[in-house]
Amino acid sequence: MLNQTPLNAKHRESNAKLVDFSGWEMPIHYGSQIEEHHIVRRDAGMFDVSHMLPVDLKGDGARAFLRRLVANNVDKLQTTGKALYSCMLHEGGGVVDDLIIYFMREDWFRIVVNAGCAEKDIAWMETQLAAYGPDLTLTPRRDLAMIAVQGPNGPAKLWQAMPGTEALAAPLKPFNAVVVGEMFVARTGYTGEDGFEIMLPAKAAPFLWQALLEAGVAPCGLGARDTLRLEAGMNLYGQDMDATVTPLESGLAWTVDLKAERDFIGKDALLRLPRSRQLVGLKLIDKGVLRGHQKVFTPQGEGEITSGTFSPTLGFSVALARVPVGVNLGDAVEVEIRDKRMKAEVVKAPFARNGKGLV
Numbered sequence: 001m002l003n004q005t006p007l008n009a010k011h012r013e014s015n016a017k018l019v020d021f022s023g024w025e026m027p028i029h030y031g032s033q034i035e036e037h038h039i040v041r042r043d044a045g046m047f048d049v050s051h052m053l054p055v056d057l058k059g060d061g062a063r064a065f066l067r068r069l070v071a072n073n074v075d076k077l078q079t080t081g082k083a084l085y086s087c088m089l090h091e092g093g094g095v096v097d098d099l100i101i102y103f104m105r106e107d108w109f110r111i112v113v114n115a116g117c118a119e120k121d122i123a124w125m126e127t128q129l130a131a132y133g134p135d136l137t138l139t140p141r142r143d144l145a146m147i148a149v150q151g152p153n154g155p156a157k158l159w160q161a162m163p164g165t166e167a168l169a170a171p172l173k174p175f176n177a178v179v180v181g182e183m184f185v186a187r188t189g190y191t192g193e194d195g196f197e198i199m200l201p202a203k204a205a206p207f208l209w210q211a212l213l214e215a216g217v218a219p220c221g222l223g224a225r226d227t228l229r230l231e232a233g234m235n236l237y238g239q240d241m242d243a244t245v246t247p248l249e250s251g252l253a254w255t256v257d258l259k260a261e262r263d264f265i266g267k268d269a270l271l272r273l274p275r276s277r278q279l280v281g282l283k284l285i286d287k288g289v290l291r292g293h294q295k296v297f298t299p300q301g302e303g304e305i306t307s308g309t310f311s312p313t314l315g316f317s318v319a320l321a322r323v324p325v326g327v328n329l330g331d332a333v334e335v336e337i338r339d340k341r342m343k344a345e346v347v348k349a350p351f352a353r354n355g356k357g358l359v
Contacts, residue, residue, distance in 0.1 A: 002020055002023060002024060002025040003023055003024045003025065003051070004024070004025050005024065005025075005026070005048055005050035005051060005145065005205075006050060006145045006202040006203070006205045006206065007048045007050060007145065007147075007205055007206060007209055008025060009206065010048075010206055010209045010210070010219075011027045011030075011048065011219070014030050014219050015030065015031070016028075016029070016030045016219070016221060017029055017030075017221070019222075021051065021115070021222060022051065022114075022115040022116035023115075023116075024051040024115055026048070026051060026221075026222055027048065027219070027221040027222065028221045028222050028223045029220075029221040029223045029224065030218075030219050030220070030221060033221065033223035033224050033227070034224075034312050036218065036219075036220040036221060036223070036224035037220075037224040037227050037228060037312045037313070038312060038313075039151065039218045039220065039224075040150050040151045040191055040193055040220060040224060040228055041151070041193065041228070041312075041313055041352070041355050042151070042152070042355060043151050043152065043153045043216075043218070044149065044150070044151035044152070044153040044154040044156075044157045044216065044217045044218065045149075045150055045151055045154075045217065045218045045219070045220035045224070046147055046148060046149045046150070046154075046209070046212050046217045046218070046219060046220060047147070047148040047150070047220050047221075047222075047225055048145075048146075048147060048209075048219075049146045049147070049148050049190075049197065050144075050145040050146045050147075050202070050205065051115035052112055052113065052114060052115050052118075052146055053112070053113050053114075053115065053118040053121075053140055053141070053142065054110055054111070054112050054140075054141040054144055054146070054184075054199055055110070055111045055112070055113060055121075055122065055125075055138055055139065055140050055141065056108065056109075056110055056111075056138070056139045056141060057108070057109045057110070057111060057136070057137070057138055058107055058108050058136070058137050058139070059107055059135045059136035059137055060107055060135055060136070061132050061133070061135070061136050062106065062107055062108065062109050062136060063075075063106060063109075064132070065128070065129065065132050065136060066101060066109060067262050067264065068128070068262075068263065068264055068265060069088060069125065069128055069264070069265065070086040070087065070088050070089075070099075070101070070264065071086055071087050071088075071089055071247060071255060071256040071257065071264055071266060071267070071270075072084055072085065072086030072087070072255045072256065072257055073257035073260050073262065074086075074101060074103070074109075075260070075262075077101065077102075077103035077109075078103070079103070079176075080103065080104060080105070081102065081103070081104070081172075081176050081177040081178050081179075081186075082102070082103050082175065082176055082177075083100050083101065083102050083103075083175040083176060083177060083186060083188060084100070084101045084103075084175070085098070085099075085100055085175075085255055086098070086099060086100075086101060086255050087099075087241070087247045087252060087255055087256070088121070088124070088125075088265075089246070089247070089264070089265055089266030089269075089270075090124075090243060090265065090266060091265060091266060091268075091269065092266065092269050093246040093248075093266040093269030093270045093273060094242070094243040094244055094245060094246060094266075095237070095241045095242060095243060095245065095246070095247060095250065096117070096120070096121065096124055096243060097113055097114055097117040097120075097121050097237060098114070098235065098237055098241070098252075098255075099111055099112060099113045099114070099121075100112045100188065102177050102186065104179075110184070114237050116237070116238060117237060118140070122138065122140060125138055126138060128265070141199075142202075143201065143202055144184075144199045144200065144201065144202060145199070145200060145201070145202045145204075145205035146197060146198065146199050147197070147198050147200075147205065147208060147209060147212070148189055148190070148191075148195060148196070148197045148198075149195050149196050149197075149198070149212065149217060150189045150190075150191040150193045150194075150195035150228075151191075151193050151194070151195060152193065152194060152354075152355060154193070154194060154195040154196065154217070155170065155194060155195070155196070157212070157215040157216055157217050158196060158212070158215075158217075160215040161208065161211035161212045161214070161215040161217070162180075162183075162208070162211070165180045165183070165185065168180050168185075169185045169187075169196065172185070172186075172187040172196075173187065174187050174188070175187065175188060182200060182201055182204070183198055183199065183200045184198070184199040184200070185197075185198050186198075186199075190225060190228070190229045190232075190234060191225065191228040191229060191232060192228060192229070192231060192232025192233075192234070192350060192352065192353035192354065193228070193353070193354060193355070194354070226309070227309050227310075227311070227312060230307050230308075230309050230311075230318065230319075230320070230351075231311055231313055231314070231318065231350065231351045231352040231353070232350045232351075232352065232353050233251075233281065233320070233349030233350030233351060234350075235250060235251065235252065235279075235307075235320070236307055239292055239306050239307045240279065240306040240307055240320050241306075245277070245322070246266075246269070246270055246273070246275075247270075248270060248275050249275060249277045249278060249279065249322065250279050250322075251278070251279035251280075251320070251349070256270065258270065258271065275325060276324060276325055277303070277322050277323065277324060277325065278322070278323060278324075278325050278327070279306070279320055279321070279322050279323075280320070280321055280323055280327060280329075280346050280349075281318065281319070281320060281321075281346065281347045281348055281349035281351060281359070282296070282305070282308075282318065282319040282320070282321050282333070282335070282344045282345070282346060282347065283316065283317075283318055283344060283345045283347045283351075283359055284316055284317040284318070284319075284335065284342060284343075284344050285342070285343040285344055285345055286342040286343045286344075287342075288317060288335075288337045288338075288342050289308070289309070289310050289317045289337070290305055290308030290309065290317040290318065290319035290335060290337075290344070291305065291308045291309075291319075291337075292305055292306060292307055292308055293305065294308065294319075294335050294336055294337060295335070295336040296321045296323055296333055296334070296335050296336075296344075297333060297334040297335075297336070297341065298323050298324060298327045298331065298333045299327075299331075300323070300324035300325070300326040300327055301323075301324045302324075303321050303322055303323030303324060303327070304321060304322055305319045305320070305321045305335065306319075306320050306321060306322055307319060307320045308320070308321075311351060311352065311357075313351075313352040313355075313357055314351060314352060314357045314359065318347075318351045318359070319335075319344075320349065323346075327346055328346065329346055329347065329348055330345065330346060330347075331345070331346045332344075332345060332346075333345070333346060347359045
């Protein structure tokens with residue numbers, strides 16, 4: 001039996017194609033994945049992301065615990081609502097999960113983890129928590145739903161659907177959040193467009209979803225979310241990184257703080273292990289579609305595509321690929337597609353953001 005989000009009935013009302021995603025029955029599209037993709041780049045779309053799990057960390061010593069738990073430095077979080085993207089590593093430096101941490105108070109941080117990793121993440125965090133005493137607690141918040149409103153017209157339509165929230169939420173800069181009544185409104189997203197992710201009581205989610213529909217926000221499925229995030233150069237856990245690779249091999253060195261004196265789980269491995277691989281962007285020159293696990297041939301040796309797709313915004317295929325160190329921007333490489341080698345170029349990700357192509 002698949003898990004269902006509080007919005008499952010709304011998806012069925014809109015004739016969504018529902019699929020199994022990490023044990024959850026989720027909409028892959030509502031008719032056309034391509035149209036949903038373009039709507040987010042050009043107008044406003046919304047996604048049910050209630051399968052993801054908010055976790056509240058509360059108690060004295062919360063900041064000290066997070067200093068040890070994640071590779072990025074939570075000391076960057078000094079103002080209420082400020083968010084930080086980071087990876088949580090095991091001792092070997094591999095990625096347990098990537099997550100977002102929100103600072104609410106010194107004794108309260110909210111962590112959002114991926115759906116497919118939720119159970120193992122909680123178990124991992126609780127194991128690490130044992131050394132910090134009983135006053136520090138982790139509370140999974142399955143009582144909350146999450147709706148992401150994304151696109152250039154998303155904010156204006158969100159204010160229309162949520163009268164009275166604009167004054168508090170509109171001034172938010174990216175990666176900041178505010179509590180509005182029973183809602184937690186964050187200026188974050190996974191599409192490369194402006195927008196908000198709203199956490200609210202599960203029972204209220206269908207009413208907000210309907211209000212957004214009436215304000216002209218189009219429902220969008222996980223298919224469009226995947227092509228949007230890939231165009232924006234954003235990693236997907238389980239494809240672009242996992243427990244077998246480090247963030248330094250996954251284009252996520254910017255999320256790792258090796259300069260501060262603090263120790264964190266996996267730091268020693270990151271400092272000690274030689275790095276032979278890197279994550280790069282690819283643009284396909286020949287005709288075809290780049291897909292995950294296709295071989296990449298470079299002068300420095302073989303690599304592999306981690307995520308690939310046809311880009312609706314650009315009109316050609318792009319990918320993220322893990323290749324040997326020494327491959328540089330502008331290099332010509334080849335990708336094996338259906339037993340044929342096709343020409344591709346190493347380019348800088350993101351490929352598209354804020355409605356515009358960048359390569």
